Amino acid sequence: MASSRRGVPHARSLNRWAQAACAHHAPRGEGQLALTIRVVGAAESRRLNRTWRSKDKPTNVLSFPAAPLAPGDKGVPSRFFAKDFAELGDLAICAPVVAREAREQGKPAQAHWAHMVVHGVLHLLGFxxxxxxxxxxxEAREVKILALLGYDNPYA
Incomplete structure (x- = not known):
């Protein structure tokens, strides 16, 4: 994903944050995990949130786990059994909500974006x-990952 949208971090940053979340919590040795991050506006976030969560308002991040690639095996998500590539799922991050929350919480926008990506990826991983x-x-996992990325505790 590449974006020239004002206030939206570069794709390299989004990728680095997602990789950090996956690195500490995804099964190892099962191939590459992939996810899609879609930056959305308030109207699309509201529509998705209403459709999938029955909440009629935009929200900061929504996580949509990928469908299993093969039938599950003893509770282990089957998406991790792909040989070379496995789709983890999709994140929809609402740029205006993230910007507003960062302002209201007195946080650097970049730090709040990192938090939303890590938070969303952890949902995709089952948290x-x-x-x-x-x-x-x-929250403890989020704080640890964000600290490794150089960001303060978002809950402090």
Whole structure:
């Protein structure tokens, strides 16, 4: 993905952040993982969020795991069994929401973009924050990955 959209990080940055999230949490030795990052506007984010989550408002990041490439085997996501290439899924990141949140939270826009990519990739890898325990686990992973990338704790 290449973007000349004002305020949207370069594709190299998006790729580096996604790779950092995958490097510490994806199975090793099963080939290359791939994902698509689509930068969307508020209207498209709202439409996707309404369709897939029944929430009628735009949101910062939506994660769409890829369909399995082959039937699952004992609970291990089958998408990891591809020989050379496996599609992890898609992220839809809403540029206006990310920009607004960064301003409201007093965070550098680049740091908030990095957080949204890492957060979305962790969702694709099976992490969630539906309860306090799972949220603690996911947030700790986000903080660790972001620190390795040189960014402050987004929850502090």
């Amino acid at each position: 969630d924050h539906e309860n306090d325990r799972d949220a603690s686990v996911m």
